[in-house]
Amino acid sequence: MASVIPASNSSMRSDRNTYVGKRFVHVKNPYLDSMDEDILHHLDLGTKTHNLPAMFGDVKFVCVGGSPNRMKAFALFMHKELGLEEAEEDIKDICAGTDRYCMYKTGPVLTISHGMGIPSISITLHELIKHARCCDVTIIRIGTSGGIGIAPGTVIITDIAVDSFFKPRFEQVILDNIVTRSTELHKELSEELFNCSKEIPTFRTLIGHTMCTYDFYEGQGRLDGALCSFSREKKLHYLKRAYKAGVRNIEMESTVSAAMCGRCGLTPAVVCVTLLDRLHCDQINLPHDVLVEYQQRPQLLISNFIRWRLGLCD
Numbered sequence: 001m002a003s004v005i006p007a008s009n010s011s012m013r014s015d016r017n018t019y020v021g022k023r024f025v026h027v028k029n030p031y032l033d034s035m036d037e038d039i040l041h042h043l044d045l046g047t048k049t050h051n052l053p054a055m056f057g058d059v060k061f062v063c064v065g066g067s068p069n070r071m072k073a074f075a076l077f078m079h080k081e082l083g084l085e086e087a088e089e090d091i092k093d094i095c096a097g098t099d100r101y102c103m104y105k106t107g108p109v110l111t112i113s114h115g116m117g118i119p120s121i122s123i124t125l126h127e128l129i130k131h132a133r134c135c136d137v138t139i140i141r142i143g144t145s146g147g148i149g150i151a152p153g154t155v156i157i158t159d160i161a162v163d164s165f166f167k168p169r170f171e172q173v174i175l176d177n178i179v180t181r182s183t184e185l186h187k188e189l190s191e192e193l194f195n196c197s198k199e200i201p202t203f204r205t206l207i208g209h210t211m212c213t214y215d216f217y218e219g220q221g222r223l224d225g226a227l228c229s230f231s232r233e234k235k236l237h238y239l240k241r242a243y244k245a246g247v248r249n250i251e252m253e254s255t256v257s258a259a260m261c262g263r264c265g266l267t268p269a270v271v272c273v274t275l276l277d278r279l280h281c282d283q284i285n286l287p288h289d290v291l292v293e294y295q296q297r298p299q300l301l302i303s304n305f306i307r308w309r310l311g312l313c314d
């Protein structure tokens with residue numbers, strides 16, 4: 001791990017929860033304060049080697065998504081949209097010492113890739129949140145998903161993240177207990193995002209429930225995995241029940257993201273484009289250029305939202 005500040009520097013050990021009158025990021029772990037050093041292994045950062053409060057203290061928006069290339073493209077796009085002076089070549093991957101995740105900072109926007117699935121994003125969020133000394137942070141997952149009963153290319157702003165039983169909960173196994181946490185998202189933020197989407201006439205945006213699964217194949221009722229233990233009829237029956245329960249898309253990170261961020265004082269949102277209609281097919285067979293354009297849709301919406309929040313819109 002690259003050392004950027006002297007190991008003896010103690011100025012970074014600022015007290016937790018020091019912001020008054022603001023919604024600050026807070027951690028719920030009494031053990032962290034007694035640690036002499038904390039190595040954020042998967043981000044290749046650490047409390048003795050990096051001045052984390054100085055690096056991230058001014059962050060107001062955290063944008064996360066699965067793929068490193070997509071998130072790098074988003075960071076470069078935000079850099080342009082915010083009209084920042086720094087040369088594009090100087091925007092470096094903060095986590096370059098590891099190939100697990102990538103991270104870029106452009107003004108108040110931190111962009112991070114989280115890999116695929118609940119365990120992967122959960123590790124990212126633990127390491128991201130536990131030494132964050134920021135306040136009033138909005139965290140938005142910008143992802144892809146499978147739609148239910150809607151045209152591919154539609155962008156869904158999640159109002160409620162639900163599990164495979166259509167329940168708004170995230171079940172975390174802790175030791176040998178199942179701990180259930182709420183997956184409530186921020187209603188006003190979803191509405192604010194939806195209002196921003198009205199300025200973009202080139203694609204459709206909806207608010208709906210998002211189902212989060214532990215798997216892409218059997219877990220999402222696909223018939224094309226290495227294993228399949230149900231019939232086409234059962235699959236369609238399940239997806240139609242999901243639709244009736246308000247689910248409009250399926251992905252793999254929203255419940256844990258809502259549960260963790262909500263508990264730690266970040267305001268979470270989830271905005272995903274749909275790549276297919278699961279009532280019609282299981283395979284994603286879009287031409288490459290269409291896939292790329294679809295993936296840019298949530299990015300465009302979030303860029304508009306951030307510029308609007310920062311007072312940069314006309």
Ligand SMILES: O=P(O)(O)O[C@@H]1C[C@H](O)[C@@H](CO)O1
Nearest residue numbers: 065066116117143144251252
């Ligand atoms: O952010 P991405 O596009 O990676 O999100 C969805 C959910 C899974 O991580 C992945 C499955 O293809 O795409």
Ligand SMILES: O=c1cc[nH]c(=O)[nH]1
Nearest residue numbers: 144145146250251252
């Ligand atoms: O069908 C899909 C497409 C993208 N991501 C998912 O999790 N499911």
